[in-house]
Amino acid sequence: MLRNRWVLITGANQGIGKATAKEFAKNGANLILVARDEERLKIVQNELERPSYIFVCDITQESEIKHLFTQITKITKR
Numbered sequence: 001m002l003r004n005r006w007v008l009i010t011g012a013n014q015g016i017g018k019a020t021a022k023e024f025a026k027n028g029a030n031l032i033l034v035a036r037d038e039e040r041l042k043i044v045q046n047e048l049e050r051p052s053y054i055f056v057c058d059i060t061q062e063s064e065i066k067h068l069f070t071q072i073t074k075i076t077k078r
Helices: 015-026 036-046 062-078
Strands: 006-010 031-034 054-057
Touching: 006 015, 006 062, 015 031, 015 036, 031 036, 031 062, 036 054, 054 062
Parallel strands: 006 031, 031 054
Antiparallel strands: none
C-alpha cells in the first residue's frame, strides 16, 4: 500500500520513532530517518526490512532543517 511513497520520520533512533519506522518499512514505504545520534540511526537502519536513508539533524535548528530538505529533495527526485 505504501510502496514507492516517501516517509520522513524524526526521532527515528528510538522509541515511537523507531517503532513507526519499522511499521512503515513493513508496509513498503521509502524511509528517511532523522535524529541527532548517527550511531543509533545506523542500528535502526540495519534492523529495517527495506533500504533507507539516514540524516543527522537537530530539528530545533532552522539551518539544519533547510539543509535536510535540500538533501531530501535530491533523493526523492531520483
